[in-house]
Amino acid sequence: QVQLVESGGGVGQPGSSLRLSCAPSGFSFENYAMHWVRQAPGKGLEWVAVISYDGSNEHYADSLKDRFTISRDNSKKTLFLQMDRLRLEDTAVYYCARDPGHRVPLPATAYNWFDPWGQGTLVTVSS
């Protein structure tokens, strides 16, 4: 059963840092690009970042690329999202999600979807 489980959420003050993790199971993690998507309370979905299957390429939403860093450790089968200089507007549930393509380079993933998704981890930025 293909599954993704996020962790690392919590409460942080503005300006602080948090690192989220995503643990996959049921598939060969090292063969798939991975995304982070977030959802502010009561709001819609917002794409955050993507990393290629081998970790050699990353791409970010323009508004976040200076503060967020996506990475992966294929040997430990874990996806990460480092969030620095947190702002109030970063408060959201953060989901990790898999690209469906097997060893697909990032440009080609533009046509793809997200499946599956994790259950999400809540990040609250508050003073």
Place this chain on the structure above:
Amino acid sequence: QSVLTQLPSVSGAPGQRVTISCTGTRSNIGGGYDVHWYQQFPGTGPRLVIFGNNNRPSGVPDRFSGSKSGTSASLAITGLQAEDEADYYCQSYDSSLSAWVFGGGTELVVL
């Protein structure tokens, strides 16, 4: 303000057919990028129900179907059931933004 436009809410009675629309521009849906649809229940992660405009993943009932034309796409649900009550999001890619983009979501209410 979402890049793809969806109506906030639609409703239908059990057994009826409803459609959920998603409108984009020439830099996303109209630019040849596929549209995908997700179902989300409160407190859970989204679930893929349509990929590649009109394809259903295994396990999704054939009551769900998708279509795309020009700069718009639609999700249709026939034989509406109470369990279909959820939020639905469309998704595509935008070449101007170089980003994956979503609609604002449509709440489906089963009367």
